[in-house]
Amino acid sequence: MSASLTGRHFLKLLDFTPEEIRYLIDLSADLKAKKRSGEPHRYLEGKNVALIFEKTSTRTRCAFEVGAADLGMHAVYLDPSASQIGKKESIADTARVLGRMFDGIEYRGFGQERVEELAAHAGVPVWNGLTTEFHPTQMLADVLTMEEEFSRDGMRGRKVTFMGDAGNNVGNSLMVVCAKLGIDFCACGPAEQMPPAGLVETCRSIAAETGSAITLTADVDEGARGASVIYTDIWVSMGESADLWGERIRLLSPYQVNAELMAKAAPDAIFMHCLPSFHDRKTTIGEEVYQKFGLAELEVTDEVFEGPRSRVFDEAENRLHSIKAVMLATLG
Numbered sequence: 001m002s003a004s005l006t007g008r009h010f011l012k013l014l015d016f017t018p019e020e021i022r023y024l025i026d027l028s029a030d031l032k033a034k035k036r037s038g039e040p041h042r043y044l045e046g047k048n049v050a051l052i053f054e055k056t057s058t059r060t061r062c063a064f065e066v067g068a069a070d071l072g073m074h075a076v077y078l079d080p081s082a083s084q085i086g087k088k089e090s091i092a093d094t095a096r097v098l099g100r101m102f103d104g105i106e107y108r109g110f111g112q113e114r115v116e117e118l119a120a121h122a123g124v125p126v127w128n129g130l131t132t133e134f135h136p137t138q139m140l141a142d143v144l145t146m147e148e149e150f151s152r153d154g155m156r157g158r159k160v161t162f163m164g165d166a167g168n169n170v171g172n173s174l175m176v177v178c179a180k181l182g183i184d185f186c187a188c189g190p191a192e193q194m195p196p197a198g199l200v201e202t203c204r205s206i207a208a209e210t211g212s213a214i215t216l217t218a219d220v221d222e223g224a225r226g227a228s229v230i231y232t233d234i235w236v237s238m239g240e241s242a243d244l245w246g247e248r249i250r251l252l253s254p255y256q257v258n259a260e261l262m263a264k265a266a267p268d269a270i271f272m273h274c275l276p277s278f279h280d281r282k283t284t285i286g287e288e289v290y291q292k293f294g295l296a297e298l299e300v301t302d303e304v305f306e307g308p309r310s311r312v313f314d315e316a317e318n319r320l321h322s323i324k325a326v327m328l329a330t331l332g
């Protein structure tokens with residue numbers, strides 16, 4: 001493992017070479033092993049990090065907070081109602097204030113330009129904890145999860161298919177990481193929900209160098225065929241209007257990941273989801289959607305979510321190890 005990322009921002013995977021991404025995944029695995037064996041790894045003792053969340057979170061926030069503590073750091077959580085960000089103070093001013101007090105800053109929020117602006121003015125590493133366009137820390141956890149299943153060098157040449165709202169932050173990011181690492185990627189969904197054409201073009205030129213293929217299809221059979229990973233995400237993302245549910249259900253229901261769809265994938269295929277997920281009626285929104293549209297399971301059925309091929313909780317755990325790797329690599 002060798003790649004110096006000290007002082008770098010972590011804003012989107014397009015900014016990183018395949019070797020640098022490889023390094024971060026290997027470092028995630030190493031930190032996971034240390035955590036599991038109880039080996040102390042307080043490499044960043046005494047540092048402080050700020051966590052800005054303009055959207056809600058369970059995994060990302062907890063991974064940054066627990067990860068910071070594991071590495072010997074202190075984390076301060078800022079939610080939009082508890083700080084001046086945006087309402088009374090610009091992103092640039094906030095960046096310059098926090099950059100004087102903290103060693104690193106995480107940002108989750110809206111447009112990618114906001115995290116890029118924060119990074120331009122902070123003077124310390126800034127990490128993207130999810131924007132409307134990208135979710136890069138999720139991808140390190142996801143590839144680690146895939147490699148735990150298929151071996152460290154076992155993903156090259158395999159096919160990963162994102163089913164459904166393929167143009168959201170997770171679908172876009174999965175396409176980028178697959179292109180960078182030589183993994184075949186298929187976006188399977190309706191034309192309206194595909195990744196932006198410019199990003200597809202960029203990923204195809206990266207894929208041409210790494211030897212992978214980027215495919216877009218509306219055909220479920222084609223998308224699922226031979227896939228080692230079937231990945232999906234919710235149909236209406238944070239920041240989007242709840243009024244979109246009817247339209248999204250109409251467009252995306254054919255791409256629901258159910259047992260029939262999983263049977264079309266490779267025999268050893270695993271199911272992945274960044275979470276949170278609407279696979280039952282045990283959430284407020286899940287119940288509201290059921291009452292309005294009569295659908296009890298949305299992007300994935302409970303059977304697949306709870307089934308033997310599902311790796312969603314390994315994936316969630318890996319958020320911790322990979323977010324620690326990002327903090328350690330950029331602050332170490």
Ligand code: CP
Binds near residue numbers: 058059274
């Ligand atoms: N997957 C993910 O980012 O989850 P949270 O929204 O809970 O952080």
Ligand code: NVA
Binds near residue numbers: 168170233237274
């Ligand atoms: N696409 C989802 C991902 C959540 C982790 C959202 O942005 O809400």
